[in-house]
Amino acid sequence: METKDIQMVTEEIPSSIVQFAVVDQVLNLCRVNSFWPVTFGIACCAIEMMATGCARFDMSRLGAEVFRPSPRQADLMIVAGTITKKAQPWIKTLYDQMPEPKWVMALGNCAISGGPFAFEGQYNIVLGADVFLPVDVYVPGCPPRPEGLLQGIIELEHKVSGWKRWKDPEKEAITG
Ligand code: SF4
Helix, strand or coil, X not given: CXXXXXXXXXXXXXXXXXXXHHHHHHHHHHHXXXXXXXXXXXXXXXXXXXXXCCCCCCHHHHCCCCCECCHHHCCEEEEECCXXXXXXXXXXXXXXXXXXXXXXXXXXXXXXXXXXXXXXXXXXXXXXXXXXXXXXXXXXXXXXXXXXXXXXXXXXXXXXXXXXXXXXXXXHHHHC
């Protein structure tokens, strides 16, 4: 299947048909404190993702440690690794099988822009997950450290709910 055959997801899908501002705020707060990532990895960055799930980094502090074996039970796709053109269709299928609302993290330089494989004449690598998925948060690095993934989850929490787990120390210093 050609890259151009896989449609970019652009439409905004509401989290529910009937919208209640306060209820949605509470629901979003619950969602961001219990992201359920789908279990899949593509390349070396997936090793860092696995390390993040181990006791040393304690992903459960953020409530995001429950990796689901089925996309139908997951609301977060962590694209961890190099996206080959051969893998692109099944990654898109996994994403499509996840129920709304759902979010995407591009973990590592390969998932952001093709990483070290983005050179002239390469023919087999997709230049970033955002070519065919609506990426919400980007975590750079080759590979990114587990702390980077945790920071990405914290940024996603803020993006989805407007809530910040910790105050921004730099902003605090400026405003006093
Ligand atoms: S960004 Fe680096 S570590 Fe991650 S998948 Fe690509 S080559 Fe591997």
